Amino acid sequence: MSKEIGITVKKNENFSEWYTQIVLKAQLADYAPVKGLIVLRPYGYSIWESLKSSLDQKLKATGHENGFLPVLIPESLLSKESAHFAGFTPEVFWVTHSGDTEIGDRLALRPTSEALAYSMYSKWIKSWRDLPMKINFWNSALRAEIKATKPFLRTSEFLWQEGHTVHTTKEEAEEEVMSILDMYKKTVEEELAIPVITGKKSEKEKFVGAVYTTTMESIMPDGKALQMGTSHFLGQNFSKPFDVKFLDKQNVETFAWQTSWGVSWRLIGALIMLHGDDKGLVLPPRVAPIQVVIVPIYYSPTDRDAVLSKALEIKETLTKHNLRVHTDARDEVTPGYKFNDWEMKGVPLRIEIGPKDLAKGKTVLVRRDTLKKMDLAFENTEEGVLSMLNEIQQGLFESAKNLLKEKTKNVTDYEEFKSEMEKGAFLNSPWCGETKCEEIIKESTGADIRVIPFDAKNEGSTCIVCKNPSKTNAIFARSY
RNA sequence: GGGGCCGUAGUCUAGCUUGGUAUGAUACUAGCCUGGGGUGCUAGAGGUCGCCGGUUCAAGUCCGGCCGGCCCCA
Structure with a gap:
């Protein structure tokens, strides 16, 4: 008679509904009055705090400091790096009025803070002695979600941290990109008991404005991929428009090399999906409130x-x-x-x-x-x-690893690729490196390249789509 | 991006076709009972029927718009 109190659907029968019920009934979060926004309740926030504290310690131990940035960014500033601006503008919330007065240079509610942070950095950095500058910001970002919102996975505002670093050399910046990704992987695997595959994004999927994006991806029980965190090498793409430069030891004015990186409360969504069962949430001990x-x-x-x-x-x-x-x-x-x-x-x-x-x-x-x-x-x-x-912490990690192994398949034939993709999987397939082939796959299967693993092989075979010689293997999947 | 469905007490829900201010359960409060897997009794309290407008003597019910939510397919 009390069936309505608990979770009323089975995980493997209606995954989506099951997920929604857990979020609401385990009192992790509730819906806010505005579409796509959620309220984090104490039980859910407490999980975020565990995660935050674990990552924060690691960041501080590696010389990062925390700062805070305002939420409003003038359009004139946001639009300075054009690719970046074009990529984000469809989902930006704009503040157009203060009181009844129209604001001439309308204000964006930050979708991400590169523009604002780097305009500040250009004021603060004068000499090679000011570098490296490694600042992290725990805040929220706003990106308008029109449809298909889902607590933690797709919301118009989300909690995250965004790190923004500046370096004197390309090599040092690239090292930072990798060391952050490693830190993320360690945190997610050890705290949340979620195994990830790390690697690079394709040109098509990289962060708009970055030289390249590294990522960690995980697979959910329904076979869809979830991006768990990204670390970007920005090169000098932002330092030039935002004038982030320094005098080097030879007294030469030089544009700095930059990185940015972030993880969000999406990780809580992954946690729910991967470990939960028909009776509800299952929390790894490390992050359990x-x-x-x-x-x-x-x-x-x-x-x-x-x-x-x-x-x-x-x-x-x-x-x-x-x-x-x-x-x-x-x-x-x-x-x-x-x-x-x-x-x-x-x-x-x-x-x-x-x-x-x-x-x-x-x-x-x-x-x-x-x-x-x-x-x-x-x-x-x-x-x-x-x-x-x-034992529980280890057990959860082991079973998540088994799921990842089970759902990852090597496929070289396009017909097999399509039928496997229907079932939901990580498909490890050869690729020629052309965006056009990614687009064809997206069009016909809904999947894209989630990650080109760092240890990806190129077995000298042919592209899954065009049959031209492949450049590398990549992991394809449908995603959240 | 396309298509369905839904909004009535904290939660779930009946009523809507055939207009007359609302049904039941659960949770809540009090008093009992009980207690090793959501199981009992009695009483009480709890409602702008998502919002705005229209039709009507009268709207939870009919019509329109808006807001919010869910599911399925890409």
Whole structure:
């Protein structure tokens, strides 16, 4: 009778609906009054905070500093780099009035901050001694989504970080691009338990204005690709229009070499899709707002006191290990209700403790990923919980890796390519390097080049489309 | 980009064809009962029927526009 409380559709029957229900019912986010905008609720924001803190530490450890940029950018400034402007303008929100007065140079709500950041950088940078400049900005960006909005995956405003660095040499800038991508990969794989394929974007898919874009891509259970983060080598494409230059050691005025990079709350979307199941969210312990929930079970007031005091004792023990533990002492709902509730919210471990357990000197430990129960003696609580959390983190990563392996296929025949693409997959196929062939594939299958892996082979075969000699293999897929 | 569907209490929903200010469940509050997987009883409180306009004596219901949401296909 309480079927409506939980997730009412199965993940493999209606994936899209399943996803929407999890976002709303696990209280990660809710819809704002404006189309395409969402409100992040505390439970969802807490996941973002975990991710943010992990990445922020790594950035600071590698010499990056945080700053803050305003949200409004004058059109005259945004349009200075023409390809960049042309690429973003269809989805820019414009502020045209202040009060009743029309603004002559209308203001863009930042779709990304290259233009603004670099106009500032040109003021701050005079000498080679000012470099490298490595500033990161935790903020939000706005890009109007007309249709097909989806919480976390496609929203008109999203939380992200955007890093903008300036270097004296091309080599140093390119090193930065790679080191950031590695940092992203490490964070996503270790914290979110999501394996990614790293490589370059094709010319067609690269960031508008960049020399090249590196990316990490992952596959979702429905076979569609999700871009998890990008790191761009901008060369001198922005330093020239925005006048970011310095006097080098030989007293020669030189345009700087730049990079920009970002990851967004899209990662939360990936997390939901990859690890969740028919009962709801499944969170990797590293980013779970609550890692262990204790559900006390009791019949009488006497039992209640005894059970609760033991529950608090366990909580204190675990908190000492910096674990995030919650005791669910609500009297108004039954234990069964609590079990389902916390499973929907994806808490990795549950400890059940009742009078029977007290008598036997143990608790019941239930893991969210497998739903398996085991007895855990009081004296083994700490090591049992710690090792189980570790096991869950590893287990989730392993099963996500298996999914990626399962859905990645080597295909050299175009007919096979088309039929495999219908099923949803990462297709590793030879490509001649021409945009025209990408366009043909996009037209006939809806897929594009997600990534040209760094370790891509070129087996001397022929392009999947035009049959001309291939330049490299690339990963093709449909995407979010 | 194309096509369907939907909006009534916190949530889910009946009523709409054949106009007369609204049904039930759940959640909520109080008191009981119960408690190892969403299970009970009694009472109470909870509503601009998405918004704006039109038709009408009368609109949740009919008509138009707008806003918002979902799903499917590319």
